[in-house]
Amino acid sequence: MKAWQVAELGEPRDVLQLTEVDDPVAGPGQVLVGVLAAPGNFPDVLLCRGQYQIKPPLPFTPGVELCGEVLAVGAGVDRFAPGDRIVGTANLPGGGFAELAVLDAENAFPAPASLDDAEAAALVIGYQTSWFALHRRTRLLPGETLLVHAAAGGVGSTAVQLGKAAGAKVIGVVGGAAKADYCRALGADLVIDRHTEDFVPIVKEFTGGRGADVIYDPVGGDAYAKSTKCVAFEGRILVIGFAGGTIPQPALNHALIKNYSIIGLHWGLYKQYDQRAIHDCHAELTRLADEGLVKPLISERLSLADVPDGLGRLGDGETVGRIVFQPGI
Numbered sequence: 100m101k102a103w104q105v106a107e108l109g110e111p112r113d114v115l116q117l118t119e120v121d122d123p124v125a126g127p128g129q130v131l132v133g134v135l136a137a138p139g140n141f142p143d144v145l146l147c148r149g150q151y152q153i154k155p156p157l158p159f160t161p162g163v164e165l166c167g168e169v170l171a172v173g174a175g176v177d178r179f180a181p182g183d184r185i186v187g188t189a190n191l192p193g194g195g196f197a198e199l200a201v202l203d204a205e206n207a208f209p210a211p212a213s214l215d216d217a218e219a220a221a222l223v224i225g226y227q228t229s230w231f232a233l234h235r236r237t238r239l240l241p242g243e244t245l246l247v248h249a250a251a252g253g254v255g256s257t258a259v260q261l262g263k264a265a266g267a268k269v270i271g272v273v274g275g276a277a278k279a280d281y282c283r284a285l286g287a288d289l290v291i292d293r294h295t296e297d298f299v300p301i302v303k304e305f306t307g308g309r310g311a312d313v314i315y316d317p318v319g320g321d322a323y324a325k326s327t328k329c330v331a332f333e334g335r336i337l338v339i340g341f342a343g344g345t346i347p348q349p350a351l352n353h354a355l356i357k358n359y360s361i362i363g364l365h366w367g368l369y370k371q372y373d374q375r376a377i378h379d380c381h382a383e384l385t386r387l388a389d390e391g392l393v394k395p396l397i398s399e400r401l402s403l404a405d406v407p408d409g410l411g412r413l414g415d416g417e418t419v420g421r422i423v424f425q426p427g428i
């Protein structure tokens with residue numbers, strides 16, 4: 100089969116090579132799929148650079164989530180059968196930017212019938228991350244104000260939709276006019292373009308001076324620092340990622356003085372500590388998708404050949420919304 104491989108670490112455009120490799124085989128507890136769709140995620144960029152918390156042995160194929168058609172199941176797998184359409188997280192070093200992939204059955208779920216292949220593939224990491232962030236690590240309440248940074252991005256776009264589905268007022272901060280349009284299409288109540296506006300006074304004005312109750316931050320750096328200026332009394336700042344490249348050093352005296360919480364979220368850890376919760380979350384996301392309350396908004400449906408350029412643009416912060424690679428295109 101054909102697979103994009105990283106044999107030495109670096110920028111995606113420089114190090115990804117399309118390679119002919121042996122077809123993978125499903126071992127015990129595993130599922131072999133023909134890949135139908137695999138979204139680009141910032142962690143794929145970090146994997147290529149060697150900056151992700153997981154460092155697969157070289158050479159590896161990135162592509163952390165996918166939708167696929169089951170071709171074979173390994174011993175002990177009774178939840179799936181050949182022909183099923185499933186979504187899930189791939190087994191690195193064999194990721195989803197390939198014609199075939201193997202998943203551990205416990206990390207795979209039925210694809211919602213209401214979503215096409217690209218949409219279903221994008222229902223996993225981003226939505227799971229935001230679900231756990233907003234409903235488990237933080238208890239977002241109806242009527243509260245949720246501020247989302249990088250709100251037209253992979254995880255940010257899911258926080259906008261899940262925030263609206265939870266009955267919150269949602270403010271999205273984005274970089275540029277195209278991302279602002281995308282964020283409005285997601286349903287945000289207020290969109291702020293960080294290229295032309297300072298979000299701090301706008302958030303204060305929108306909330307009558309109170310500030311945002313929950314702030315969802317996949318960016319870090321200035322986005323975090325300025326968030327502390329407009330977080331509400333008893334507000335919660337969710338630390339999701341550092342796409343801006345700078346890991347903030349919080350001032351704990353400030354958190355004390357203003358009565359706010361700084362809450363970390365690493366979704367992948369739930370695979371280790373509470374796998375059941377991940378399955379329950381998928382059932383809830385499927386219900387929300389079937390009821391039309393969430394729907395991944397795919398901005399680019401690309402071929403497998405487009406992976407290096409797509410990931411390059413994702414790493415540069417230039418992509419709008421979800422980009423998905425489909426071997427069949």
Ligand SMILES: NC(=O)c1ccc[n+]([C@@H]2O[C@H](COP(=O)([O-])OP(=O)(O)OC[C@H]3O[C@@H](n4cnc5c(N)ncnc54)[C@H](OP(=O)(O)O)[C@@H]3O)[C@@H](O)[C@H]2O)c1
Binds near residue numbers: 250273413420
């Ligand atoms: N905690 C978890 O469990 C978890 C799970 C998944 C992902 N993540 C993390 O969440 C972050 C976002 O991932 P994603 O896949 O959703 O990516 P993404 O949001 O699609 O892309 C990153 C966005 O960050 C913003 N940004 C601001 N400064 C940037 C800079 N200097 N360089 C690049 N981007 C910049 C850009 O949006 P604007 O221009 O609109 O500001 C850009 O589009 C990553 O750090 C990822 O590792 C964490």
